[in-house]
Amino acid sequence: MLQFISMEEAFGEIEERAGKRLISKAQVPLEEAVGRILAEPAVAQLSIPPFNNSARDGVVLSATGIGAARSAAPIAIAGELRAGDSVEIANGVRGDAARIMTGAPVPEWGEAIVMIENLDLNDNGTVLVKQAPESGAWIRPQGSDIAEGSVILKPGRRIIPEHVQALASSGVVELVVHTKPRVGLCSTGEELVDVKSGPPGSGQIYDSNRPFMTAMMRSFGCDVVVSEHVGDTLNEMVGFLNRAMEASLDLVISSGAVSMGSYDFVKPALEAVGAEIVFHKVTQKPGKPLLFAILPNGTLYFGLPGNPVSTVVNCRFYVHYALSVMQQKPLETPLKLRLENDVDKPEGLAVFLKAQCIRGKGGAIVRALEGQESFQTMPLLEMNGWIVLSEHLGSMQAGDMVNFYPSNPRGLPDIF
């Protein structure tokens, strides 16, 4: 068992374990896939465009027709092509010019389209082109957008309506996506009162971690199928773990009871049911006593320290990371932003700072907010992301470039 590992090592351990526990897959109709994570490559069934077609209403010219246009000679119109006409119909029209509409197939002899605004149609069935076109003008070549048989969307991408547009046009009607991860969670602590059954008595506080964890897991696209409050006893915790294992979950998280207090029974309870403790305690602030384990049935388990901000940080970063790996999502990379204020920080400890990305004179800058202690929740209402400083860094000065992660990992496109 590892003791006190670094943030980077912790991510490495999670990646290795989560990589062996991919979330299961299901085939769904295209329109129902929005918001889900693609689990298998999407392959174009058709080329886009499927045939050479016209990008404008106007006239299609042959090479000879272009030559005639250069010498300002009228050209005979051989026919008319409309969107929906077959390629065979288009090829059956023979000559050096034909009327053509947007989306209509271009005949084999077609070299360029002249848009309607740049020509005069004469009553005697000829056309006078005002300016000769370049070869290929306003022709959308077959396969120039999407090639049949090519992988057009890779696993790990969250489906958005724009994807549906491109996928539908290339004939993809169903996608294989990851099912919603099944999550179980519990808050621990005798001092906690459910927000709905308050107010808290003397020495009690509202349980804020459980509503938070529920909301955060749902925002990550999970189904929360087990949710409990557990008192500060080993027996109760063991009971919760057994129920969690029966519910065939992908991931379990708990808040509280992982530090050094007399009632910190999460680790003993995990050991009692035969879980493997992968690591306990990360050299970071906040959320140092983070615990990561594998339950005997293979389910991933995160024991998050109970301080509200520790729970937020560890969910946002470590739990989200595990879910990303389990759904083959591309890993997040931070924005590099200029720091507005000085930040005091010891070396040897990674820190997560509640932060606000703001519009500066020369572009976006980032400000570390007041109130960085792990019990201080007011800045959570102001922040829009986190400054993350690795353990290798010391104090930072205004003007330094720092790593910034938005509060919502989906606040930016998945690929960035």
Ligand code: AMP
């Ligand atoms: P623990 O990790 O159990 O030692 O708790 C650390 C601090 O977080 C204590 O001040 C707890 O009262 C507080 N805390 C623990 N769980 C919660 C929770 N679910 N909601 C709000 N505060 C909590």
Ligand code: MG
């Ligand atoms: Mg506690």
